[in-house]
Amino acid sequence: MSEPSTPLIEPVVLHARQRLRDGREKIRKRHDEGATGPQICAQITELFDRVILEIWNDIVTKQNARETASRLALIAHGGYGRCDIAPYSDVDLMLVPTRSVANAVQPLASALSRGIVDAGMQLGFSVRFPAEACKLAWKDPVIFSSLTESRLLCGSFHVYESFFETLRHGTMRRRNQLIESVQEARREERAKWGETNYLLRPNVKRSRGGLRDLQLIRWIGFACEGETELDRLVKLGSLPAGDYTRIRQAQAFLLRLRNELHFANGRSQDVLDRPTQMKIAEKWGYEPQEGRLAVEMFMQDYFEHTRNVRYASAYVYADARRSSLISRVFERVVSRRVDESIRVGPYHVWVVDRFLPSVAGNLSEVLRLMDVANRYSRRISHRTWQAIRLAMTNRPPGEPDAAAVRSFLSLMGRPGRLAELIRQLHELRVLEQFVPAMKRARGLLQFNEYHKYTVDRHCIRAVEAATQFESKEGPARERYRRLGDKLMLHLSLLIHDLGKGFEEDHSNVGKRIAAETADVLGLDEAASETLQWLVHKHLIMHYAAFRHDLNDPQIIAKFADDVGTVERLELLTLMSLADLTAVGPDVLTDWKEDLIEELYSRTKAYLETGRLPGQLSPQAIRKRDEIEQLLSSRSVSPLAHELLQQLPEPALLRPTIEFTANLLCETVAPLADGGTAPTICRGRFDASRGAIEYTVVMQPKAQPIGIFARATAALAACGLSILKAEITTLRDDWIWDTFLVEDQGSTANQDEHIRETGERVARMMTSGKPIPSQRKLWSSTVQSEASKIKLQPAEVSFDNDTMDCYTILLLFAYDRPGLLASISSVLANLKIVLHFAKIDTHLDQAVDVFYISELDGTKITAEERLQQIRGALLEAVDHVNE
Missing domain, CATH: 3.30.70.260 (ACT domain)
Structure with a gap:
């Protein structure tokens, strides 16, 4: 019995497959020759159009379906409809028929989808009536966002226009619901692929500040204005002109980068991993500068562009949201006046409308407003903040005056919403006027697997980690609350790593940055010295705790000599804990925190009483006595008691009393009968550290x-x-x-x-x-x-x-x-x-x-x-x- 024959691939599909292969190769050469990202995407779109239309026209001819084809619309949507599709991305198509040809459309749809896949393209395909497509879009944010980018590929313009106008007008009637829907979907996607645009293995499409956030601006624009094109949104007032310029530059960079990833891998690939970062930096001609690697220069550009996209998308989303009239009236009715220009409500602080133009462009007044927001722990209202953002963007940089400095120092001295406000100052490029070194650190990559964030992001996160001590159970909270003025801690954390990116050790550079910052802020000599010391010495606690024997009196005495006072020890301990927390998730493990606390307590005891390690703590003595009693009840060899007396504090405190007593008994038991000393390895799970601790005991010959x-x-x-x-x-x-x-x-x-x-x-x-x-x-x-x-x-x-x-x-x-x-x-x-x-x-x-x-x-x-x-x-x- 003969094998069933395999259906032959149509000649038009074979031709389309070859056209696709040759076309991609030609476009790749243009990419390598320096064509821009949008140019390459447009050429890829044109290539895909020709391939798909060639297959479609052949199908229509062979099925004698021209009459049917005239009563439907073949619509490209998503990235393909937007004309910024990458070389190996999926193509999204929707066949929209009228009811009159409903029964005749299925053979066309089946042949088209089969032909496109056989030609070597990844396809997303659906057949929907116009009303059905609109209803699905209004229920599903993924479908909605894709269909907002619809483009007629061929067929009836009337059918296409009817569908798209229905979608447009229905969307604008449902604007609030759809804006929140796409924002929530985007939030979930960011949580999966990277909530911060500073992730060091970013997905250029889905991580925050990537291409998806550019598209989010378009989708929100469609919900508000029925428009997706950015230049139209500028004319309609939905997008500031300055943001438009910056995100067009970001779009060109990100599209070029995504094209590079696709061409380099010969498939769809959007993750920018470390080896690829190095290859692209070299290929695109980046050179090392001033102690920074070429790849760090490349990634600094990447972060600059994604930051601009993030700011712009956040602006558009906040501007599009409409709080209810009731909530707006309620907040204003129950608000109170701080002074004649500022009011504070239950949720927000804002500038009274008639004072807004003068406050928004005045740095001193803006800092005073932020200080008020921090003191009352309120957000600055969207209307007030957008006025400030637009005014500050157009303001030439300059040295802050005395009033601005006073407000900045007051702001830095309180927890409140400090980290959020610092980020806003950084967004405005105002922070660098108070801390000049922040300008160079903006988006500066630390090319290792230890740090998860760029230098500027890490420093601001460190400040945030410190402010969170106030609500965190444990000794750090009490230590943080004991600080009357938290200025030195917050300021030192803000600048502690800004010396990175130079050939010289970053702690030494940081000390000079601290001195420069102290001069800008007008700190007195004592405060300047403390700030310089904290920045210069911010790693010594890590080194002592993680690299040395804390039972050694010499180590504690040397560390205490470096620290000098209990006040500095308190600051340095908080700084060390916040620094580690800000490095990345799960870096400050329980056992690292325990080591820092152990070093703190031993050093504090030495500074206050002169007691050095070797003299067990009262807790360790109590536990040793309990083990002693347990051993005595078992009538074991005196050797067990002798070994117990020499156990160091960690060996006494960490295991249970029974574990240590059993181990000592097991160690000496063979010797009582004249046997040889055993080699023992016993383990226990340490829940506080999430790991297993094995103890090896033996007597070497x-x-x-x-x-x-x-x-x-x-x-x-x-x-x-x-x-x-x-x-x-x-x-x-x-x-x-x-x-x-x-x-x-x-x-x-x-x-x-x-x-x-x-x-x-x-x-x-x-x-x-x-x-x-x-x-x-x-x-x-x-x-x-x-x-x-x-x-x-x-x-x-x-x-x-x-x-x-x-x-x-x-x-x-x-x-x-x-x-x-x-x-x-x-x-x-x-x-x-x-x-x-x-x-x-x-x-x-x-x-x-x-x-x-x-x-x-x-x-x-x-x-x-x-x-x-x-x-x-x-x-x-x-x-x-x-």
């Missing part, structure tokens, strides 16, 4: 070199990612090391899984056999991107000044599975004694700190030896990255 390496290798072999490691030696001959890990292999029976993993680690450590390689895990998108770009090479540095007894080794590298195991193995092979280790990982980055010495206990100072260690470590890092 010789110098404890290589034990840490075997422990990290064993943990890695079990598929565990090490977040933190702490080394402790008890009684000079017992190892008590703890490892905080993430376990992607956790099961429903977590306790049993943790127990089995601990036993496996202990067996591998004592087997004497080579430990198998770590389990291969699927890498994340972030890790794969980092492996492609590798902009920041691994760094190894040594510090022989901080500690009297040890050399401090600091390693920065892209984190990979097995990295810590490889590093510790290198140190063991070099006969380096490891006394303390602290691991700090975030996303793709690891900062590992080790206190090391030679076998004889001396510091490592010989340059030749240091170079040997550095070379071996860098080689190991490169090997892990391969």
